Amino acid sequence: MPLLDVKHLQTRFYTGEGVVHAVNDVSFHVNDQETVGIVGESGSGKSMTMLSVMRLIPQPPGKITQGEVMFEGQDLLQLSLPAIRRLRGNRISMIFQDPMTSLNPVLTVEKQLTESIRVHMKLDKVAARDRAIELLEHVGIPAARDRIRNYPHQFSGGMRQRVMIAMGLACDPKLLIADEPTTALDVTIQAQIVELVKRLKEELNMAVIWITHDLSLLASLADRILVMYAGQIVESAPLDQLYANPRHPYTLGLLQSIPRLDEAQKAELKPVDGMPPDLMDYPQGCPFAARCPYVIDRCHTEDPTLEPVSDRPNHAVACWVKPNGAAVLETARAIAH
Amino acid sequence: MTRYILKRILSGIFTIWVTTIAVTLLIHLVPGDPVQIMFAQSQSTTPEQIEQIRSQLGLDRPIYEQYFMYMGRILQGDFGTTIRGNQPVLELLLVRLPNTLALALSALLITMLVGVPIGFFAAYKRGTWLDTSLMTGAIIGISIPSFWLGLMLMYVFSIRLGWLPVSGTDFKNLILPAVTLGLANAAAVSRLTRSSMLDVLSQDYMRTARAKGLAETLVLSRHALRNGLINVVNMLGLQFTYMMGGAIVVENVFAWNGIGRLAIQSIFQRDYPTIQGFILIFATVVVVVSIVLDILYVWIDPRIKYS
Amino acid sequence: MTQPVATLSNTSIAAAKVKDFGQFLKRLLKSPSAKMGGSICLVLVVTAIFAPVIAPHDPTELGVGAALTPPNSEFWFGTDEFGRDLFSRMVYGSRLTLYVGLIAVGISMTVGVLTGLVAGYVGGWVETALMRAVDVLFSFTETLIALAAVAVLGPSLTNAMIAVGISSIPFYARITYGAVLVEKNKEYFKAAQAVGAQHVRLLFRHILPNILSPIIVVATVGVSVAVLSASALSFLGLGAQPPSPEWGAMLAAGRDYFKRAPWITTFPGLAIAITVLGFNLLGDALREALDPQQRT
Numbered sequence: 001m002p003l004l005d006v007k008h009l010q011t012r013f014y015t016g017e018g019v020v021h022a023v024n025d026v027s028f029h030v031n032d033q034e035t036v037g038i039v040g041e042s043g044s045g046k047s048m049t050m051l052s053v054m055r056l057i058p059q060p061p062g063k064i065t066q067g068e069v070m071f072e073g074q075d076l077l078q079l080s081l082p083a084i085r086r087l088r089g090n091r092i093s094m095i096f097q098d099p100m101t102s103l104n105p106v107l108t109v110e111k112q113l114t115e116s117i118r119v120h121m122k123l124d125k126v127a128a129r130d131r132a133i134e135l136l137e138h139v140g141i142p143a144a145r146d147r148i149r150n151y152p153h154q155f156s157g158g159m160r161q162r163v164m165i166a167m168g169l170a171c172d173p174k175l176l177i178a179d180e181p182t183t184a185l186d187v188t189i190q191a192q193i194v195e196l197v198k199r200l201k202e203e204l205n206m207a208v209i210w211i212t213h214d215l216s217l218l219a220s221l222a223d224r225i226l227v228m229y230a231g232q233i234v235e236s237a238p239l240d241q242l243y244a245n246p247r248h249p250y251t252l253g254l255l256q257s258i259p260r261l262d263e264a265q266k267a268e269l270k271p272v273d274g275m276p277p278d279l280m281d282y283p284q285g286c287p288f289a290a291r292c293p294y295v296i297d298r299c300h301t302e303d304p305t306l307e308p309v310s311d312r313p314n315h316a317v318a319c320w321v322k323p324n325g326a327a328v329l330e331t332a333r334a335i336a337h
Numbered sequence: 338m339t340r341y342i343l344k345r346i347l348s349g350i351f352t353i354w355v356t357t358i359a360v361t362l363l364i365h366l367v368p369g370d371p372v373q374i375m376f377a378q379s380q381s382t383t384p385e386q387i388e389q390i391r392s393q394l395g396l397d398r399p400i401y402e403q404y405f406m407y408m409g410r411i412l413q414g415d416f417g418t419t420i421r422g423n424q425p426v427l428e429l430l431l432v433r434l435p436n437t438l439a440l441a442l443s444a445l446l447i448t449m450l451v452g453v454p455i456g457f458f459a460a461y462k463r464g465t466w467l468d469t470s471l472m473t474g475a476i477i478g479i480s481i482p483s484f485w486l487g488l489m490l491m492y493v494f495s496i497r498l499g500w501l502p503v504s505g506t507d508f509k510n511l512i513l514p515a516v517t518l519g520l521a522n523a524a525a526v527s528r529l530t531r532s533s534m535l536d537v538l539s540q541d542y543m544r545t546a547r548a549k550g551l552a553e554t555l556v557l558s559r560h561a562l563r564n565g566l567i568n569v570v571n572m573l574g575l576q577f578t579y580m581m582g583g584a585i586v587v588e589n590v591f592a593w594n595g596i597g598r599l600a601i602q603s604i605f606q607r608d609y610p611t612i613q614g615f616i617l618i619f620a621t622v623v624v625v626v627s628i629v630l631d632i633l634y635v636w637i638d639p640r641i642k643y644s
Numbered sequence: 645m646t647q648p649v650a651t652l653s654n655t656s657i658a659a660a661k662v663k664d665f666g667q668f669l670k671r672l673l674k675s676p677s678a679k680m681g682g683s684i685c686l687v688l689v690v691t692a693i694f695a696p697v698i699a700p701h702d703p704t705e706l707g708v709g710a711a712l713t714p715p716n717s718e719f720w721f722g723t724d725e726f727g728r729d730l731f732s733r734m735v736y737g738s739r740l741t742l743y744v745g746l747i748a749v750g751i752s753m754t755v756g757v758l759t760g761l762v763a764g765y766v767g768g769w770v771e772t773a774l775m776r777a778v779d780v781l782f783s784f785t786e787t788l789i790a791l792a793a794v795a796v797l798g799p800s801l802t803n804a805m806i807a808v809g810i811s812s813i814p815f816y817a818r819i820t821y822g823a824v825l826v827e828k829n830k831e832y833f834k835a836a837q838a839v840g841a842q843h844v845r846l847l848f849r850h851i852l853p854n855i856l857s858p859i860i861v862v863a864t865v866g867v868s869v870a871v872l873s874a875s876a877l878s879f880l881g882l883g884a885q886p887p888s889p890e891w892g893a894m895l896a897a898g899r900d901y902f903k904r905a906p907w908i909t910t911f912p913g914l915a916i917a918i919t920v921l922g923f924n925l926l927g928d929a930l931r932e933a934l935d936p937q938q939r940t
Binding site for chain 1: 546547550551564639
Binding site: 351355359368374476477480481482483488491578583585601605609612616619620623624 | 677776777779780783784785786787788791792794795796797798799868872875876879880881882892895899902903906909910912913916917918920921924925928
């Protein structure tokens with residue numbers, strides 16, 4: 001049984017201007033101790049999906065209109081508020097993009113770290129403080145005993161994200177959801193944070209869901225990748241499989257836009273042309289049709305569902321065409337040389 | 338932090354210095370002969386007396402000399418004497434200043450106690466009927482003239498119900514003026530608090546707090562309220578300034594014996610030394626209190642305190 | 645030869661404006677505050693224009709009814725201590741209110757916007773000096789500035805109007821100054837500057853139209869502030885003098901008969917409050933319609 005099993009999740013935002021189709025019939029699972037990457041442009045629904053899983057979407061205007069989120073044998077969407085609060089920050093943790101704004105500027109790190117420890121682990125003030133110092137040391141913050149009294153703005157960006165991670169790990173979660181935790185950081189710090197999470201994942205035996213818009217970041221990190229577009233999962237495959245033979249035109253586009261180190265000079269950066277569809281005016285047919293170089297008539301009328309690629313049970317794609325990605329990438333490489 | 342406070346104090350001193358210049362120039366901006374105008378109402382002034390007053394006020398000398406004379410005198414605590422009655426201006430003002438301060442500060446307290454919770458609940462219940470009705474009340478509130486509100490309260494509580502005196506100088510007499518001034522500003526404060534709380538409630542750290550599994554009451558009291566209250570303290574300085582301005586009007590409604598009432602009387606009598614003294618004292622009080630409140634703000638906001 | 649650049653940028657802005665304007669009007673007409681505020685202002689304007697038709701009596705005629713008659717079917721708002729018809733006085737008073745509000749805002753807007761424009765556009769020591777002065781005026785509060793101005797000019801309705809106008813100058817100067825700084829860094833402005841447009845042209849053809857919307861919002865709310873301040877001055881005796889039917893002055897005159905004839909103070913106060921409410925509602929609605937992101 002997977003650790004997390006999401007089925008047909010659907011989230012809508014009801015605004016004055018119209019209904020936003022933020023998450024559309026999303027199904028996926030995460031196994032125990034597995035690392036799953038979710039990749040997509042901003043606005044593709046990747047954060048909204050995970051916020052829906054945590055039941056953290058602002059309500060109103062947001063509403064989870066459909067679906068099932070099974071975690072450790074219970075449906076999170078059916079739980080009472082106190083029950084879901086007992087899981088948040090305890091069995092499932094979430095860390096966010098910008099640690100500057102995601103940490104409360106007027107509370108000390110100690111206060112922010114110990115509050116979930118005290119609530120979930122029922123420790124007293126002194127014990128919670130010791131645990132917090134231990135956590136800070138664990139995520140690599142020097143002089144943790146002193147720094148714990150500081151406020152967030154007294155830390156550097158990378159250190160702040162380490163504090164955020166320490167908060168996420170406070171109660172030994174089974175699942176850590178990382179929502180673009182490195183986007184606000186510069187490249188060298190990014191690599192450090194990725195390494196840190198990899199190390200902690202091994203030590204703590206937890207599963208990780210890593211949300212990012214940067215496919216290359218997942219190369220050393222993820223076991224499996226989900227590609228999201230316009231609130232849908234359009235492709236799902238093990239890491240190697242996805243890199244070697246993507247079958248969705250959008251994934252293919254993303255892969256072609258990554259400059260590879262070995263061909264950096266002449267790398268022809270080819271981002272996917274066009275804009276994602278307006279989620280308030282959801283298109284009929286495949287949402288990617290308007291930008292797709294492989295589009296056929298059927299794409300404009302029927303929306304493809306996520307289906308396994310014939311011979312690969314772990315590889316699924318939502319596309320009528322399913323271009324041969326391996327061949328396309330090979331040709332592109334040949335031209336570049 | 339020390340740098341910020343120093344800068345704040347320096348700009349305060351600058352403001353007061355500009356005020357002294359403005360006050361010296363004030364009398365020269367009067368269309369016509371100020372001394373003639375001052376005595377227009379009294380019939381028994383001879384030309385000799387007028388000339389005597391003129392030289393007493395230094396109006397027969399060059400402006401820069403007048404300025405240094407005036408500065409020299411106020412630095413020694415001599416603000417001149419009233420035109421009629423020859424009473425020392427500073428003494429008149431200082432006797433009444435505590436009354437004005439008592440009114441402004443108690444009104445400030447009422448403003449905050451009423452306005453802040455209303456703004457907080459409206460923000461928390463954003464978009465609901467509670468929010469709509471509270472904010473409709475607030476916009477009506479900011480539209481009501483304080484002097485009329487004062488008269489209406491006086492009519493109900495003093496004349497009809499007889500609970501409170503119409504006017505006088507003891508503590509009981511402070512209630513109606515303070516409530517009038519406080520309520521008149523509470524509406525504006527509730528609007529400010531609401532928008533500041535909406536900002537706080539939409540911050541990322543609120544989501545982080547919820548993601549930790551904290552109960553909603555804890556999320557609100559520890560994460561939202563604390564940040565919101567820091568913003569509230571930040572607007573205290575400006576609100577106090579409004580209270581001082583509003584006090585001038587309200588003192589006259591309730592015949593409360595503060596510097597505002599004295600100021601209006603001296604404008605009627607064209608008593609320029611008193612008007613000058615009033616402006617100086619008023620500006621100084623506003624500047625000093627604002628600086629104190631700003632320092633309080635800096636002290637409670639760790640973002641500035643540790644930077 | 646360089647002309648097309650400037651023309652091009654002009655037309656694209658104009659096109660964007662027209663499109664925005666349709667949206668703006670749609671949002672404005674949907675807003676209940678705009679409807680309410682707009683109706684109040686409309687009633688006020690109509691009353692002011694047709695005052696002689698609407699008012700049943702001469703506003704200054706003594707003894708049209710018995711002194712201190714309570715409101716009845718003939719004297720809707722009652723009569724004052726001289727037997728003048730309060731309703732007629734209030735109808736005529738609406739003229740003074742509108743007049744004071746518009747002139748005062750006109751003064752503060754003209755001087756304030758010019759100050760802000762020049763400070764933001766010229767920069768350097770001019771900017772420093774002007775904005776320092778504005779800061780100092782700001783810390784004095786409007787009430788003190790208005791009182792000082794009346795102290796200098798002497799009590800009268802015209803002087804009160806000027807005093808109120810002066811007291812709000814810093815407000816407009818700050819708004820304009822901030823907006824100019826934003827516009828100055830935009831592409832269209834740099835393009836116009838690059839093709840060597842004249843200073844006056846840059847200021848009035850390029851910057852001013854682009855900062856108009858925040859100024860309109862401030863000016864609308866400004867009318868309500870001006871009406872409040874001017875009526876306060878009249879109430880204190882520093883503005884309109886009896887027998888003027890100015891609402892603040894009427895209210896002050898009624899104080900002496902407060903116990904016996906509360907209607908003399910009630911109706912003018914209500915009228916001031918409703919007028920101010922109208923402009924406040926309209927200002928709020930304009931702000932929301934012009935800047936929907938700000939809406940909460």
